[in-house]
Amino acid sequence: MALQSPLSLIVLDEIERLLEYVSIGPRFSNAVLQTLLVLLKKNPPEGRRLFVIGTTSLGHVMQEMDVAATFNVALHVPCLTKEEMKSVLGQLGAFSGQDVSCCSLIGFGACLRVVDWGSLTLGCVDCLAAGGCGPGGSGWHAHQAVAAAARLGEARAA
Numbered sequence: 432m433a434l435q436s437p438l439s440l441i442v443l444d445e446i447e448r449l450l451e452y453v454s455i456g457p458r459f460s461n462a463v464l465q466t467l468l469v470l471l472k473k474n475p476p477e478g479r480r481l482f483v484i485g486t487t488s489l490g491h492v493m494q495e496m497d498v499a500a501t502f503n504v505a506l507h508v509p510c511l512t513k514e515e516m517k518s519v520l521g522q523l524g525a526f527s528g529q530d531v532s533c534c535s536l537i538g539f540g541a542c543l544r545v546v547d548w549g550s551l552t553l554g555c556v557d558c559l560a561a562g563g564c565g566p567g568g569s570g571w572h573a574h575q576a577v578a579a580a581a582r583l584g585e586a587r588a589a
Contacts, residue, residue, distance in 0.1 A: 471501035
């Protein structure tokens with residue numbers, strides 16, 4: 432489907448999970464790895480552009496499996512500090528006060544899953560008042576996350 436559009440974006444989030452990688456052993460699906468490598472190395476048809484983003488928390492494993500070599504750029508994204516985590520979660524508007532402090536104890540990813548679940552169930556109050564956010568007026572409210580991340584970036588730069 433992505434190769435049929437003139438401009439396409441594919442996000443491969445947590446590539447190690449796609450490969451069924453297990454650090455004990457280590458074990459992974461070689462069939463999935465070989466398929467992924469072939470597809471990542473394949474150029475899109477003439478007149479088509481394809482942008483692929485891959486995420487992993489195991490960069491060294493991706494290098495050993497030659498997955499990292501299929502990407503043009505590798506960018507290390509540092510973990511957020513607890514204060515940065517509190518700032519982003521607070522700016523999302525999903526948590527307040529002591530809730531934000533509690534979320535920093537269980538981890539940022541878990542908190543984002545709670546926000547995601549809550550927005551799917553309840554919807555975004557700001558968005559519902561404005562007629563909904565995305566199809567059907569529910570779903571992950573990326574505009575809030577992007578705005579919070581932008582404000583955090585501005586604060587870091589200052």
